[in-house]
Structures are given as structure tokens and as C-alpha cells.
Amino acid sequence: MSRGGSILLDRFHHPAQVVVMGFGFAIAVGTLLLRLPLATTTGESAHWLTALFTATSAVCVTGLAVVDTSTHWSVFGEAMIALLMQVGGLGVMTLGTVFTLLVSKRLGVRARMLAQMETKTLSLADIRRIVARVVMFSLACEAVAATVLTVRFLTGYGEPFGRAAYYGVFHAVSAFNNGGFALWDDSLMRFVSDPWICLTIAVTVVVGGLGFPVVFELMRSWRRPGRWSILTRITVATTAGLLLSGTVVFLVTEWSNPGTFGPLDTAGKWLAAFFTAVMPRSGGFNVVDISQMYPSSWLVTDLLMFIGGGSAGTAGGIKVTTFGLFAFIVWAELRGEPRVNIGHRSLPEAAQRQVVAIMALGTGIVAVATYVLLVITPYTLDKVLFEVISAFATVGVSTGITTGLGSPEQVVLVVLMFIGRLGPLTLGSALALKERSRRYQLPEERVIVG
Template sequence: MLRQPARVVAAGFGLAIAIGTVLLMLPVSSESGEATSWVSALFTSTSAVTVTGLFVVDTPTHWSTFGELVLLGLFQVGGFGIMTFASLLGLLVTRRLGLRMQRSAQAETKTLGLGDVRRVVLGVIALSLLVEAVTAVLLTARFATGYDEPFGSAVYLGIFHAVSAFNNAGFVLYSDSLMGFATDPWICLPIVAAFVLGGLGFPVLFELVRHLRRQQRRWSLHIRITLGAYAALSVVGPVAIIGFEWDNPATLGPHGVGGKLLAGFVQGMSPRTSGFNVLDVGAMQPASLLMSDVLMFIGGGSAGTAGGIKVTTFALLAFVMLAEIRGEPHVHVLGRKLPPEVHRQALTVVLAGVGLVLAATLALLVMTPFKLDDVLFEAVSAFATVGLSTGITPELPAAAQILLVVLMFVGRIGPITFASALALRERGRRYDLPEERPIVG
């Protein structure tokens, strides 16, 4: 894994997507009993495995129960794989760099023991099942008592949406996503809680559990940055959406004050990257779309089911900028000094993401007749594996859909493997070159 982490991760996700594509192409997977085209099956399988949520066919009407169960299995496997792979790679990077700094004899092995792998895998499984089970019980109770669903149907709906929420998949068994539940806190809030927990990442949740059990008193720098940045953006997003959409007759306008606050809160949290929408995204104000673009691009926590460049990367760059503005020679964050290589890694990940999104946006503008707002939103949503859309996804030509497939795949495994590869490739130089400063700005 250390020598070729990108190949291991890419091969695992590629195999899952291929299996999902074959299963979704089977006639038994569709409601009509006819085979689904390979492009639609590939797009849907990729969207499920990368826990994105974009779709080119309507989920509840096109797929049979078998097809829906295939989707559930794909985004469960995808979410589990993301949290496991990312957590192991993060542990691997920390172990290697930590051992190297200590100049320990074990540093030359640069490997993880079976105990480490077992702890991470079992931890991810236990955490996933616990959150999904609690969420499923709450949703099942609401579907059964509030919407008169038969018990079996309520259980099915509860489990499907709980798994989709925790894995930030965004797949819903309703054609209008969660718009029909926009003012129902008993549906919306459990789903928000589930995708926030999934989006924070296993390392953060694991450390929180250890802290609650008093096994660890001091929080690490990673958890403090993640929680702080996540909390700040969780305020900015809902406040912006509520403010921009308050009087929009096509979104929040028809609701009462309480309904506006709840729906605006859910819609403002969703770009972090759950993909559930309680408002008509295509009818939102341009300012709301741009704010959603920013939130989607930033994403959630490292080693979680959310996508994007990650809140930690975003926060680190903010600290770097602050130190430069102040004229400080070093970057200090919450009582800790950041090594220069972390600055470079964060900058590289962000610029690579920006370049990929801009290239995809330009290609989509060339291939489709849609305006920039819609195309940019689609590209960012695919790269950040969010799943929100202004409604143009099913109308895209096959070539554009294939481009989004590539973007979802790269957007999901790229930041994970790219960041770890940058850290693992660090090596010293035996000499340095003469220093010269070019003009900046």
C-alpha cells in the first residue's frame, strides 16, 4: 500500500464500479424489466460508489427494488471503503513521518501492523452501523407514524435513507429528493446529523469517542482544526442560503418563518457534501448557487464520506495567508508550528482541484448549451462528490456524462491519494541552489 497507494485505492473503487455497472444493466434492476444502457448504468454506479448522488435516471421510478438494493450496497461499500482507505493512509503517513522524526530503527519499515489495520476496519464498521442504525430507527418511526407507511415500507425507507445519509450519498427514494419533507424536522434533522457525522471523518469521531471515555484528554491539532472550520462553515452556509432565498417565491418564499429557517438550514448544510436538497436548486438565486459552489469545493473532514478539498486544507491555507499578511516567518496554529511541507501540500491540493474543475467546466460549456452557472455547479458537484444539481444532469449528452463519471472518480480518490502521495514522497536534498526573489503581485 505504501509503494502504490493510488493504485490500490483506484483499483478497489474501479472494481466496485464495474460490478455495479454490470448489475445495474440487468433487466431485473429496472422497473420496466428492460436492460439499462451502459452509459446510464456506469454513471449511476460511479455516482453510488463515489457517494456522489448525481443521477441520469429517476431513482424511485427507473430502478426496481433489486436495483435500489444494488445502489444501497454500492454506496455502503463506497462509504466504508473511503473511510477505511483514507484512515489507513492517514495513519500510514503519520506513522512514517513520526518514526522518521524520532529516527527510530522501525522507520525503515514504514508499514502498518495488522493490529492497526484491524483497529481501523473494525472501528469504521462499528461506527457506520451504529450511526446508520440509530438514524434508521428514527426515520422508520417517522415514516410509519407521520406518513402512514406500512411497517415494512417504513423500515425499508428508513434504512435506505439512513445509509445514504451517513455515507453522504444523496440518493433518495423520492423524485423530488427531500423537498416533500422540507419543513419536517423529524425527517430532516436525523438526516443532517447522519451526514454531518459521516462527513467529519473517522479519525475525528474516533478521537471524540476516546475523549468522551476519558482515554484522551488533549485534542489533537487535526480535530481542533476540523471541528472549528466545520462549525464556522456550518453557520455561514445556512445563514447565506436563508438570507439569499428568504423572499424567493420558488424556494423559501411560500414557507412560514419556522419552515424557512429549517429548510434554509438543511439546504445550507447539504453542500458539505450530502447531496440532499429540500429546495429546488435550479430555482435558487445566482448568489446561492455561487455560495453552494464554494461550500461544495471545500467539502468536509478528512477520511470521511464527504468530498471536496477538505475543511482542514482550507483552514490551513487561511492560516498560511494570515501569517504572510502579518509578516510572520512561520505559521502557527493553535499553539503548534506548521512545517513548510504542509503549506506546499495544501496549496498543491487546492490548485490541482481548481484546475480540474475549470478544465471540466470549459469542456462542458463546449459540449452543452447550458449557461455557466449551471455547468460550473455541475462540475463542482461532481468533483466534490456532492450530488446537488440544477437539473441538467439527465439532459447532458453521453460524452458530457462520461466526463462527469471521470470527474466523480478522480474527485473521490484524487484528494485522498494525492495528499498522501505528496507526504510519502518527501525526501531531503544534499545541496541547495542560490536564492533569488522574483516580483510577486
């Protein structure tokens, strides 16, 4: 590793601190690139806050935008957004590990710790092989999605090959990394009845959001569910349950809404409902006008966004694993069980504390940000809450108020996207100078709860 990298690692001893610095550096570089006159269609430098907001949204794979991506940014600017989404999706530290492998052909212990921090692997032994598989799997999924989309744009919409390939690659990268950026001003609304576009995007979003450990385990043992780890079992079961329930709820709620599902035929309504249920995982695309949805659908979307996708995936939110484990913790407490058991395994107390901490921190951050935006904006609670959760969970869908926000409100969303991508616990541990452990234990005292 270079002397500069060694100095950085010596200064920030906790791996989480380097992850935070890495993402911050990527956002800074992205802001500078998007500030170049070459990045806009007018040839003039974008406002620094517009560039910062867009770079943060891309690196944090959110998709919220204060300007129209298709008209404000040039081809160079759009390419930079796609590159930033790729960097954010794979993780700055994962890419840094790959570059280290290419240059030095070796990894030190600290570099392995950094790669483990980003990929959420449970062992340091095979980190080199894991990182290589992560990169290859990501590129392979994007290549498949890009091929399908390119062929569809070419044959179904008469686009010339160059433009069809450009659309295909951009949206494949955006979908797999759960970026949510689209090259049309209505996102994907013009394709609401096209299963080739909608299902390709939706499946790519789900695969990217499952998380690499889960995907690799499914690839190895998909025929033997009995051998799945707790992580895989909870992720698959919770994901399937949320997708099914979300599809049914959106279908029932929006069936007759003239602004969303109303004009569609039955098959189109089912397709739109499934797509709409997938996107709160952190996908960020939309095939119907979100601003025309009923407030009850906004509330369901809020819940799905807050939960998010799988651990170590490209999705945001508190993660389906956290939500699933929290349900087991609550169930064990209601039953008076001294331990939290999942199948034939017991959940460690440290993991239980982490689950509760993530839930509490996530709820607190959303509550504080919602209060701040309610004070400084004229928008109602339902719209502000939707926007805040979309930013914190790095989803990117919007009721339409983001483009009307002023500078202070945009800064709030930038901070939310940054915190949401890294995770409350990761950011908190990065701010701590060192871990502290007590060498004594105080006597217990029962406290009345509730």
C-alpha cells in the first residue's frame, strides 16, 4: 500500500472511519466532475449545491434529483452519474481493494478489514476471492440486464443501436446498484405496460438488493434450504413477504385511482403493482405518478422504504435482516423466552443490541429530519415524511417536492443520504476515536418498563 494510504489508515484506526472518508472523497470528486462545464447541456458550470446533491445521490445510490437528469446533464454528465452509482454500489473500499490487488498482488490485514467492512463477509480468510466474485457477479448481472434492455429499446421502440445500448447500459447500472436515476423526465412511466422493461429493471433491483452473501449462498445451496444460514433464511423470507404484501396492497389501494392504476388493464395493473412494490427496496424508479397516489399508499411506501433491502447489498433502509430479527426479538419477549431462537440457532445478545440500536437510530434520524423540514418548508407532513424516508433509505422516489426545495432543505437531504448509505452504526463508530471496554460489571437492578 502507498505511503499516503498508510498514513490515512494510521490516522483513522477504525475501519469504519476509512469507509466514511472513502465515500466522502468519492462524493467530493463527483461534485468537482459535475461542476465541469462539459457536464451540462448548456456548457455552463452547474451550481455547486446541485452538483453536490447529484453526486451524493449517485454515490449513495439514491436517485433523488433537484434537476431533470435527461435535460440538465450532458452525455458526459450522465456518464459520470453512472460511474458514481457504480462506485457507490460496489463500495469505495471494495474498489480500493481490487486496485490494491492489481497493483501489489497482495493484501495486508488492514486492507482485508476494510474489504470485510464493505462486503459484510464474516471471515477475513478468503476476502480476496470474495471481492473478485462480488465485482464479477455485479458486472455479469449488469451485462445481462443491459443486453435485454438494449434489445428491447432496439426492436420495440426503434432506437438506433448506439442510443439503445446507451440506454440499456445506463439503466442496468442504475437498477443493479439501486441508483434510481433514469434518462427520461417521467422516470419509467412511459413503459408502465411493457413487461420486458419493467420486469428486467425490477428483477435486477431485487438481485442487487439481496446482498452478496445471500446471493452467493443461494447459488451454492439453492436446492437445500435446510442448510441456509439465518441471514439467508430471514432475507429471502422477509423479502418475499414484503414483495407479495406490497403488491397486493398497492393493487387493492390504487386499482381505481385515475391518476395511477385506473387507466391500465388488469395485466397492466398487476405489473404496475409489482413494480411499485419492488422499488421501495431502494430501486427508486417509478412507472406511475407518485404524486397522484393515495396518502394510504404513501404510508405503505414509507414502511417499505424504511425497511429497505438485504444486508451487504446495494439497497438502503435499515435492511430486511434487521426488520426480521426485530420481529423475532419482539416475539420472544412477548412469549417470555429468555433467548431469541431462530430455527435451530440462538441469536447472540450483541446482535440483538445492534438490531435495537439500528431501529432506534433510524427512527430518531427520520423524526428529527422530518421536524426540521416541516419547520422550514410549507409542505405537509405526509409529503415531507415520504421525502425524508426516501433520502434516508436511499430510495429516490419522490412526491415531486424535491425540485422545489431550497438550499437548506437540500443540505438536509444530502446529510440524510450520506448517513443512510453508510448506516447509523457505521457512521457512529467512525466518529468515535476508539472503542472503549469496561473492565468491571456493575450490580443489576430491576427497572419497571412500560
